[in-house]
Amino acid sequence: MLGTYDLQSKALTSTDFLKFYQAYITTYTKADKRVLTASLKKFKAYLLDRHGKDKLQCKELTQNLIIGYKDYLETNHTGEGPLTYFNRFRKVVKYGLRENLFHKNPLPENLKFKSGGMNKGVLSLDEVKKLANTPCGNETIKRAFLFACNTGLRFGDIKELKWQHISNNELLIKQNKTQEVNRLRLNNNALKLIGEKAGPKDLIFPLPSFEGSTKTIRNWVTRAGIEKRITWHSARHSFATNILLLGYDIKTLSQLLGHTSIKHTQKYLSIADERKVQAVNALPDLGI
The missing domain is CATH 1.10.443.10 (Intergrase catalytic core)
Structure with missing residues (x-):
């Protein structure tokens, strides 16, 4: 039984995170769906600009990569935009955790955004x-x-x-x-x-x-x-x-x-x- 679970877990961590992100948006029904869609667009732009990637397996979503995304948002957006986009991104990652897409939580703790931008x-x-x-x-x-x-x-x-x-x-x-x-x-x-x-x-x-x-x-x-x-x-x-x-x-x-x-x-x-x-x-x- 344990071996079966391990095989399933490894398969899930190889899931394309961007496709999972899009699938999550497709079935999403709350009022902030537009912002959620924009957050995926921002994350894709970050991957392509900073890492030259247009695909990302769930197991490749590391804390350093997420910290880089936070820095990218703060460099390219002002006001509450960076935190708004990141919070939607975080929501998708947390859902992925509940779906066993990650071996461990990739979200960094105590990640603080610059204040005063708003x-x-x-x-x-x-x-x-x-x-x-x-x-x-x-x-x-x-x-x-x-x-x-x-x-x-x-x-x-x-x-x-x-x-x-x-x-x-x-x-x-x-x-x-x-x-x-x-x-x-x-x-x-x-x-x-x-x-x-x-x-x-x-x-x-x-x-x-x-x-x-x-x-x-x-x-x-x-x-x-x-x-x-x-x-x-x-x-x-x-x-x-x-x-x-x-x-x-x-x-x-x-x-x-x-x-x-x-x-x-x-x-x-x-x-x-x-x-x-x-x-x-x-x-x-x-x-x-």
């Missing part, structure tokens, strides 16, 4: 106002992004937002990512941005693809003279950071973002603190 993609209140006053190539994308800056909603939730989700100036929607119901009172900015009311099943923001929307946002930000790497998710980060800078507490912010745990909200505290330091240091020299 701050580069956060818009101040003045910068949000500057964007509002700058023409955009797509008016729907402009309104939707500014709506996200005023509500903290993710792209997927805004893309599927319908008039039936809004009643008496209050938004009630089940979040795609967490499946948690988020209830939010809309401010005057948000109410102006949604426009004239239509049918209950009509989309409020009929947006193009995520990639197309992101490209339009990049061009819009450049046109506004803002020298930051802004993605769609920057709207959510900006909303959260600015709420804290306005003096509201972490528990209130957690509820506004629809987080399932306050620990997911705490990352914004360090960004807000860093912004406060920047603000103080920006005061002019008095020549004392």
Whole structure:
């Protein structure tokens, strides 16, 4: 019996990890499937660029190779991107462990990513106002992004937002990512941005693809003279950071973002603190 298991184990460790990765994605049904797919694309690019490989057996997935992938992500991406892609990669490896694809866990322990990158993609209140006053190539994308800056909603939730989700100036929607119901009172900015009311099943923001929307946002930000790497998710980060800078507490912010745990909200505290330091240091020299 033991010999049979050993033979099976050796066969499994010879499995092509990239094919396993793709098979995992094919059957995956959660809301972050798009990010999971992108994580495979990043890992393939890393293997080809750094190791000249387009195939990888599970037994070849070593700790050093994984550390190299982490470094590759941090070299080629900013903000939360490296950690986001790596977390999806880690999810696939852990599933592979449960399927006996590895003799031992190849994931390094206590692997830390560089901090502070997300701050580069956060818009101040003045910068949000500057964007509002700058023409955009797509008016729907402009309104939707500014709506996200005023509500903290993710792209997927805004893309599927319908008039039936809004009643008496209050938004009630089940979040795609967490499946948690988020209830939010809309401010005057948000109410102006949604426009004239239509049918209950009509989309409020009929947006193009995520990639197309992101490209339009990049061009819009450049046109506004803002020298930051802004993605769609920057709207959510900006909303959260600015709420804290306005003096509201972490528990209130957690509820506004629809987080399932306050620990997911705490990352914004360090960004807000860093912004406060920047603000103080920006005061002019008095020549004392």
